[in-house]
Amino acid sequence: QLGIVTATRDDGFVVRTLNPGGSPLYSVSELPLKLARKCLDVFGTASYDEESSIHSLNTGYDDEVSSIYGAREFCLLRTTSGKVLYCGKPSALGLKQGGNAGSRWQELIVAKAPKIAQVAAGHEGLHAVLVGDDGSVYFTGTARRGEDGD
Incomplete structure (x- = not known):
C-alpha cells in the first residue's frame, strides 16, 4: 500500500491509502485531518x-x-x-x-x-x-x- 497526504481548502489534510496493485490506482481509505494548531x-x-x-x-x-x-x-x-x-x-x-x-x-x-x-x-x-x-x-x-x- 501507498500513503499520500494532500492539503484541503479549509486548512486541513486528507491521508489517503492507495492500492498500487491495481490499474487504475484506487483509494482504499481516506482519513480527513484538521490542524489543531498552527505554529x-x-x-x-x-x-x-x-x-x-x-x-x-x-x-x-x-x-x-x-x-x-x-x-x-x-x-x-x-x-x-x-x-x-x-x-x-x-x-x-x-x-x-x-x-x-x-x-x-x-x-x-x-x-x-x-x-x-x-x-x-x-x-x-x-x-x-x-x-x-x-x-x-x-x-x-x-x-x-x-x-x-x-
Whole structure:
C-alpha cells in the first residue's frame, strides 16, 4: 500500500491509502485531518532574540501571522488582520521607548493608519516601509541615504 497526504481548502489534510496493485490506482481509505494548531518555528539566531536554539514563535496575539520580515536589530510580522508586530530594539524602529524588547512581540502603532497590506524591510536591515490598504506609505527605522524621502 501507498500513503499520500494532500492539503484541503479549509486548512486541513486528507491521508489517503492507495492500492498500487491495481490499474487504475484506487483509494482504499481516506482519513480527513484538521490542524489543531498552527505554529512557526525559528531556525537561526538574531541579536534581539533571547533564544539561540530552534524554537516556536509565540506572538501572544490571536491573529494569524501572514508574513515575517527580519532586519538587523528588529523583526516585523504582519497578521492577517493588518496589524504589524515587532520585537527587538524599539529605538531601531524610531520609537521613543528605550531598551530591548527581545523576544516579546508588541504591536507597532501607526497613527491613523488603515490595515497594513504590505511590509518591506530595507536591504541593509535598518528600515522598513509599510503600505496601508488605502495606498498610504509609512516609514520606520533609520534612513542613511534618503530612504525616507528626505
